[in-house]
Amino acid sequence: MMKKTKIIFLFLTALSVNFAIGQELKKEYQKGIINFIDYIKNNKKEAVANIVKYPLNREYPIPAIKTKAEFVKRYNEVFDTTLKNKIINSNPAKDWSQVGWRGIMLNQGDLWMDEDGFLTAVNYQSKYEKNLKNKLVSSDKSKLHSSVATFKTPVCVLETSKFKIRIDDMGNDRYRYASWSPNQKMSEKPDLIINNGKFVADGTGGNHYYDFKKGNFLYRCYIIVLGEKDSPDATLEVSQNGKKIVSQTARIISK
Numbered sequence: 062m063m064k065k066t067k068i069i070f071l072f073l074t075a076l077s078v079n080f081a082i083g084q085e086l087k088k089e090y091q092k093g094i095i096n097f098i099d100y101i102k103n104n105k106k107e108a109v110a111n112i113v114k115y116p117l118n119r120e121y122p123i124p125a126i127k128t129k130a131e132f133v134k135r136y137n138e139v140f141d142t143t144l145k146n147k148i149i150n151s152n153p154a155k156d157w158s159q160v161g162w163r164g165i166m167l168n169q170g171d172l173w174m175d176e177d178g179f180l181t182a183v184n185y186q187s188k189y190e191k192n193l194k195n196k197l198v199s200s201d202k203s204k205l206h207s208s209v210a211t212f213k214t215p216v217c218v219l220e221t222s223k224f225k226i227r228i229d230d231m232g233n234d235r236y237r238y239a240s241w242s243p244n245q246k247m248s249e250k251p252d253l254i255i256n257n258g259k260f261v262a263d264g265t266g267g268n269h270y271y272d273f274k275k276g277n278f279l280y281r282c283y284i285i286v287l288g289e290k291d292s293p294d295a296t297l298e299v300s301q302n303g304k305k306i307v308s309q310t311a312r313i314i315s316k
Contacts, residue, residue: 085154090165093178094153101148106136113180121215121315122197123190141187147171163287206250209239216271218247219282219295221309226297227251228258228271228282236260238273238280255280277302282311 086094093112100108110132116125117132119139126132126139140148151157151167157174159165164175173182186194202210212229216236219226225241236258239251258273267286272279279300285292299307 086157086159086165088154090159090176090178091153091157093174093176094151094157094165096178097174097180098148098151098153101140101145106133109136109140109180112178114175117180117183119183119190120186120194121217122201123194138187138189138193139183139185141189144171144183144185144187147185205247208254209237209247209251212237217284217295217313218315219297219311220314221297221311223309224297225314226282226311231256234260236271236273238271238282284313 097109097112099105100112107129110129113126113129113132115129115132116127117139118125126135148167157165157167159176164173164181166173171183171185172180173184175181198215201215202212209227209229213232214230216228216230219228220243223243225243225245225247227239227247229237229239231237235256238253238255238258239247240253241247241249241251245252253275255273255275258271260269260271262269263283264287268284268288269286270281270283272281274280281298281300283296283298285295293310294313295311297307297309297311298305
C-alpha cells in the first residue's frame with residue numbers, strides 16, 4: 062500500500078516458509094487466530110476493525126486504510142468470498158505459522174497477524190482491488206510529466222531531505238529512476254532520469270535495492286523491510302567511481 066504502505070506488502074522468502082512448514086502454531090497464539098476466524102465467519106466487521114493495526118496498507122496506488130470507520134466501509138473490498146473462505150476453512154494450528162518476529166502468517170503469507178492477535182497485513186488482493194489498482198495507475202500516469210508517464214507498474218516514491226525519488230517498473234526486469242526536489246510536483250519535468258535500473262534482493266528478510274548507473278555514478282535505493290525498530294524506510298546512496306558521495310535516509314511516501 063505506492064503505500065504501505067512500510068507496505069503494505071511483506072516479502073516472503075523460501076527460508077521463512079521452509080522454517081514454518083511442519084511446525085504447529087503454539088497454543089498460546091491460537092486463541093487470537095480462533096477469534097479472528099470467528100469474526101470473519103460471522104461477518105463481524107466492527108470486531109475485525111478493532112484488531113487491525115493501522116494503517117492497513119494496500120498495494121500501490123490503492124490508499125491505505127487508516128481508521129476503523131474506513132476499514133468497515135472498505136471491508137468487502139479486501140475480504141471477498143475467496144479470502145473469507147481461506148480464513149474460515151483454515152486450521153489455526155496447521156495453516157497458520159509463526160515466522161520469527163515478523164508475526165504469524167496464513168498459508169504462504171496471504172494474511173499476517175502478530176502474537177497478540179492483531180491483524181498487521183493483508184497481502185491477498187481481491188478482484189475489486191485489482192480493477193481499482195488499474196484505474197488508479199491510469200490516473201497516476203495522467204498526472205505525471207510526459208517524460209515519466211509511461212511504465213508497466215509503479216514501484217514506490219521516496220523522499221529524502223533533498224530529493225523526491227520515483228521508481229517505476231518498466232518491464233523486462235528494468236527499472237527507472239526519476240528525481241525532483243522535495244517541493245516539486247511530479248507533473249514537472251524531473252531533474253534526473255536514469256533508465257535500465259536493476260532490482261537486487263539482499264538476504265532472506267525481504268530487504269532489497271535498486272541500482273541505477275549513469276556514467277561513473279551509481280545511484281542505489283535501498284528498501285528496508287527487515288531492520289531494527291528505528292530503521293528508516295529506505296536509504297539513498299550515490300557513488301562516483303566507487304566512492305560514496307551521498308548517503309541519505311528516506312521515507313516511503315507512497316508504495
